[in-house]
Amino acid sequence: MATGRTHRPATRSRGIPEATVARLPLYLRALTALSERSVPTVSSEELAAAAGVNSAKLRKDFSYLGSYGTRGVGYDVEYLVYQISRELGLTQDWPVVIVGIGNLGAALANYGGFASRGFRVAALIDADPAMAGKPVAGIAVQHTDELEKIIEDNGVHIGVIATPAGAAQQVSERLIAAGVTSILNFAPTVLQVPDGVDVRKVDLSIELQILAFHEQRKAGEEATAEAVVADAVAEAAAKDVKDTAAEQSAEAKRTAAAEAAVPSAARAEATARTESTDRKGPDGDVPAVMPA
Amino acid sequence: MATGRTHRPATRSRGIPEATVARLPLYLRALTALSERSVPTVSSEELAAAAGVNSAKLRKDFSYLGSYGTRGVGYDVEYLVYQISRELGLTQDWPVVIVGIGNLGAALANYGGFASRGFRVAALIDADPAMAGKPVAGIAVQHTDELEKIIEDNGVHIGVIATPAGAAQQVSERLIAAGVTSILNFAPTVLQVPDGVDVRKVDLSIELQILAFHEQRKAGEEATAEAVVADAVAEAAAKDVKDTAAEQSAEAKRTAAAEAAVPSAARAEATARTESTDRKGPDGDVPAVMPA
DNA sequence: CCATCTTTGTGCACGCGTTCACAAAGACAT
DNA sequence: ATGTCTTTGTGAACGCGTGCACAAAGATGG
Incomplete structure (x- = not known):
């Protein structure tokens, strides 16, 4: 999904939690698909799988809307489609x-x-x-x-x-x-x-950056001990630069920090590469300096 | 923001909470803007305002990365840009x-x-x-x-x-x-x-549906008591249809439910309109039946 | 060197969201 | 009718995220 919720502080709307509201469209889509295939009823387990969520969560979500299921059977697809649509305000255009x-x-x-x-x-x-x-x-x-x-x-x-x-x-x-x-x-x-x-x-860019974070983490976690050490070195070097460069200009400081930290990082990466098979920084070996 | 996080179950990555990771790009953008304006340092208060978050939250977020600020002064913009970029893995391409x-x-x-x-x-x-x-x-x-x-x-x-x-x-x-x-x-x-x-x-459609939910709620909350009553009626009618139509086909059931419920909803809306000024269902008076 | 003032970093408490686990409800067979 | 089996609905516990409030850190001025 994407990011960036700017919401009213948590004014739980008419008792329906925000998190639940955010999932209703997901359920609705899954239900619509079932409806098109003329499936009459669906269990919380099946629907949860289709929507990619936990079945207990789904049941709790639905419980905020009311008791629309039948124990031992499941939920009536058409009926649920209508109820969720109404709740979301989609019965109007x-x-x-x-x-x-x-x-x-x-x-x-x-x-x-x-x-x-x-x-x-x-x-x-x-x-x-x-x-x-x-x-x-x-x-x-x-x-x-x-x-x-x-x-x-x-x-x-x-x-x-x-x-x-x-x-x-x-x-x-x-x-x-x-x-x-x-x-x-x-x-x-x-x-x-x-x-x-x-x-x-x-925000496309934010989504990609979050993915990059996880991607970097995946690439880094094979390089265990040595990488951690190298990282610590880089950290210390950077910190040191910061401390000693107290009176330098911001620009000079940044450059110094980059110079001090990047080689260590590169070393860590090289180490990782020899240990694992092919996982490496995608483009080159030496990380480029960050964007402007 | 958008929706739909499908993530590893909460494997807090290297101690940095997922929620914090999701905000780092936001901070980075605000910082980059400051950097372009050659602002040397920024306080948590200022930066938080620019990023649209609480300053305490911002400080806590940064504390996961390390102690990069200077008490009494604030954060060095360039240095922070570098640290966040590195943390997000943006120092590589x-x-x-x-x-x-x-x-x-x-x-x-x-x-x-x-x-x-x-x-x-x-x-x-x-x-x-x-x-x-x-x-x-x-x-x-x-x-x-x-x-x-x-x-x-x-x-x-x-x-x-x-x-x-x-x-x-x-x-x-x-x-x-x-x-x-x-x-x-x-x-x-x-x-x-x-x-x-x-x-x-x-998912564009999901985002819009979430907005529609809140929009509907705003429109409905002026119509207090009477609307609630009317809604309860619609609810009861729909429930009733569900109960009595147990052996009908799903399609028939849905139609019946729509017929029973929609008029009540329309009534509630009409009531709301006479009480408030102009807030109404944007398109017509009778809610359309939900999408296929 | 000391006092004051600003701003960070964080301990703590609170609330929301998630998940487990189970009792209640109903379908279905006998 | 009665029993069995399936599936819902939810009470309760837990964990994460948020925000308050304050102590510690450092800058700044005298």
Whole structure:
């Protein structure tokens, strides 16, 4: 999954825990699949497997909605689909606007999952005058100037931001001022919003970085003792640099730290490689300096 | 953020909590911004504000990495950037393949955040022979047949799946067999993977559904007593249908439940509307039946 | 060198979420 | 009817994550 929950502090909504709410769409998808295959009932065990969760967790999740199962049998698929849809508010059709019709915005506009799940793209909005009028996914792009009018005329409460990072905050403010109270943010920025507005963030770069962390850990854990030692050396060297470089400029300090630490790390990696088979830093042997 | 963590059960990696790991990229981004503005040091309070988190949480997060701050002063921006980058494994350059070059895949390929953050698009792969050779984001798309060779030749460990749901599982199996151990999955499916493989899921539809839930709740909470009563009625009616329709077909049961419940819900909504000002189901008055 | 002021690092308590394990409920067969 | 078997629904224990609040550390000024 992705990251970046910016939620109201834990206002357990009508008794349904946030964690449960986040899983309901997952169950719903699994149930819809079963429904299409005309499966009449499903046990918590089966459904849990399909949704990739623990069966006890699933049962507890459902218990927050009510007692919708039958002991000894399981859950009625169609009935459960309806109950979850209703709970999630998908029995109504939500108009959504997408702001920022670049590569990503266009991809979102074309995403089929919208219409089939209770959402309708009410408008596509972009700041580039050259985009205005152009059809994307069968909908003519409108200019940002129209934003407020579009929101109000269509009674839009959910907005998707797919603009560059720089524009996101301002766009969010205009959306909110016009009546939007829920935002799905794809721009790599932390949005500052007033209370009462929900923001969910999807950040590709963050997801990849989390994967990289685990990947690095996997690569490192075969190199046990020696690597740990080498790491400690690198650590100490870096720390030392920090301590002794107290009056140097930040830039000089960073460079010094890199020089001191990187060779040790490289050594650790080399060691790891000779021990294990092929696991190594994917690109080269000496780690590059970090991005800007 | 997005949803869908499919992680190793909680193998707290080298003492760093998963929740902290998930926030490190956030801090890193805020720090990089400060770095570009040549800010030498930053306090936990300031940085926390920029990253949108509690300052105590931030300090605790950093404490897992070591004591990198200076009391009375704050944190050295450059030094911290380096430490976090190293911890996340971004001091090396990770080659990444993107499978499924549709709208979304193309958007991802064009996403600038890649290169600047330690990732490099090693290849774009698509099953459509017509796509083969076409340049997307300056890289020629390659056919799925080449998948294994590409992975192995480039030492790729991280794969991004942007295919339709139907193809995702098979693609993941091929990726894993070829050596990929971390997957970022954009396809709306739960991937079944062996132990040792990390999967993170980004699901637009799920994010929107979670927003819809909160949105519905906001709309409903102005309508207090009467709505609750009406809801209870709908609940009872639905339950009743379920009970009495025990021997009916699933399809008939669902229809009956919808008929019994929906009018009540509509009533509740109507009540809400007269009481509050303009908050209403965005599209029509009668909730549509849920998606297929 | 001492006093003061700022800011970190963390012990502690609390609450949420997860999981286990089992009793209650119902289906189904005899 | 009665017993057996399956599966739900949930009480209780546990562990992780969060946030408070404060002591320790160090900078800064006199």
